[in-house]
Amino acid sequence: MNPSLAGPVLVVGCGLMGTSTGLALRRREVEVYLDDLRRSHVEVAESRGAGSGEKPTSVAMVVIAVPPDHVGPAVVDALREWPEAVVTDLSSIKAGPLAVVRAQAGADAARYVGGHPMAGSERSGPVAASEQLFDGRAWAVTPSPDADPTAVEQARVLATTCGATVIELSPDEHDAAVARVSHLPHVMAVLAAAQLNGGPETHLALSGQGLRDVTRIAGGDPRLWRQILGGNASHLGRILRSVRADIDTLLTGLESSPDEIVKVLERGVHGTDLIPGKHGAELPAESTVYVHLPDRPGELARLFGDAGESGVNIEDLRIDHDPARPVGLVEVVVASDRVDTLIDALGERGWRAHR
Numbered sequence: 476m477n478p479s480l481a482g483p484v485l486v487v488g489c490g491l492m493g494t495s496t497g498l499a500l501r502r503r504e505v506e507v508y509l510d511d512l513r514r515s516h517v518e519v520a521e522s523r524g525a526g527s528g529e530k531p532t533s534v535a536m537v538v539i540a541v542p543p544d545h546v547g548p549a550v551v552d553a554l555r556e557w558p559e560a561v562v563t564d565l566s567s568i569k570a571g572p573l574a575v576v577r578a579q580a581g582a583d584a585a586r587y588v589g590g591h592p593m594a595g596s597e598r599s600g601p602v603a604a605s606e607q608l609f610d611g612r613a614w615a616v617t618p619s620p621d622a623d624p625t626a627v628e629q630a631r632v633l634a635t636t637c638g639a640t641v642i643e644l645s646p647d648e649h650d651a652a653v654a655r656v657s658h659l660p661h662v663m664a665v666l667a668a669a670q671l672n673g674g675p676e677t678h679l680a681l682s683g684q685g686l687r688d689v690t691r692i693a694g695g696d697p698r699l700w701r702q703i704l705g706g707n708a709s710h711l712g713r714i715l716r717s718v719r720a721d722i723d724t725l726l727t728g729l730e731s732s733p734d735e736i737v738k739v740l741e742r743g744v745h746g747t748d749l750i751p752g753k754h755g756a757e758l759p760a761e762s763t764v765y766v767h768l769p770d771r772p773g774e775l776a777r778l779f780g781d782a783g784e785s786g787v788n789i790e791d792l793r794i795d796h797d798p799a800r801p802v803g804l805v806e807v808v809v810a811s812d813r814v815d816t817l818i819d820a821l822g823e824r825g826w827r828a829h830r
């Protein structure tokens with residue numbers, strides 16, 4: 476049983492992340508108040524049910540959800556304004572904001588514990604927020620050595636109340652980690668997308684899923700990402716130099732040494748195998764159910780509807796569609812212990828479904 480979060484919680488910054496936090500907390504009936512430099516963002520967040528735009532009289536926790544350059548000063552202000560409250564933040568970088576808090580907040584700094592949900596979107600603002608954003612995702616909690624243990628516990632409970640799984644690590648270790656698993660991927664997506672500029676229309680017309688998979692995050696707000704990348708310059712610089720070495724190897728391979736290309740490609744395959752699955756409870760074993768899908772409009776939606784009614788959660792989906800055949804084969808991946816339920820439910824609704 477998840478320990479309960481002591482409210483009320485004040486969320487400062489009602490953009491994508493702050494509004495999502497408010498929505499996720501309201502789902503668990505935690506009392507939430509909202510604040511933002513832009514009143515219109517508070518109003519949108521409030522209208523979406525993320526909390527109240529009124530000024531609270533007392534708060535147990537403040538969540539700072541503003542752009543990274545503003546996090547340190549906003550944490551310091553919150554520690555001063557709410558002397559009883561635990562203060563946490565959602566910033567993508569941790570060492571920089573902590574240094575500001577340590578330099579300016581004195582003994583109050585013990586009530587600050589950094590946090591970083593590893594979930595987000597290329598979109599910004601309260602309209603893009605979702606109450607499910609954090610479900611099953613990792614959430615880094617990054618206490619400094621002199622943080623108050625009660626404050627650390629409350630920062631952890633915020634994450635679990637929002638549906639995430641806590642990974643606790645030091646601020647500097649966090650920044651090294653996200654350089655590899657978040658900031659580098661963002662830069663690589665940007666570099667790939669940037670090469671589309673000026674591409675002839677006939678080239679762009681061939682854009683497929685591979686390009687979309689690789690470039691989605693490149694659409695993120697450049698002003699926000701300038702602050703994230705700039706705030707993690709030394710860790711990111713180190714890993715970019717390693718990428719530069721790989722690019723040099725590839726270039727040499729293309730000119731004269733094809734085996735070198737294979738070595739880089741194989742390291743990539745191995746890298747993808749290292750990405751863990753969903754966070755949270757141990758992953759249940761999964762199995763595939765094969766469903767025959769008539770080649771008619773609306774059939775896939777009908778399949779989703781019928782699977783949804785059976786109460787079985789679809790974990791993954793692949794569609795094998797040969798245009799020459801009137802029926803496609805859909806591979807529906809579900810938890811192994813739900814396979815029979817799904818096959819029976821789909822059979823009752825007229826589908827051909829089997830293991």
Ligand SMILES: NC(=O)c1ccc[n+]([C@@H]2O[C@H](COP(=O)([O-])OP(=O)(O)OC[C@H]3O[C@@H](n4cnc5c(N)ncnc54)[C@H](O)[C@@H]3O)[C@@H](O)[C@H]2O)c1
Nearest residue numbers: 488489490491492511512541542543566567595596599600
């Ligand atoms: N976007 C992501 O995918 C993502 C994921 C994890 C963490 N984060 C972190 O979350 C934080 C917020 O990012 P976001 O994507 O929600 O940005 P956003 O632009 O959607 O929202 C930021 C909000 O903060 C407000 N704001 C700016 N300065 C303020 C201040 N001094 N006081 C009060 N309000 C202020 C803005 O008006 C805006 O509503 C950032 O620190 C970012 O690094 C972002």
Ligand SMILES: O=C(O)C(=O)C[C@]1(C(=O)O)C=C[C@@H](O)C=C1
Nearest residue numbers: 567592593594595596597657692
């Ligand atoms: O999924 C996305 O759109 C994200 O960009 C999320 C993502 C990430 O790299 O995983 C981006 C930056 C954040 O600091 C945390 C999460």
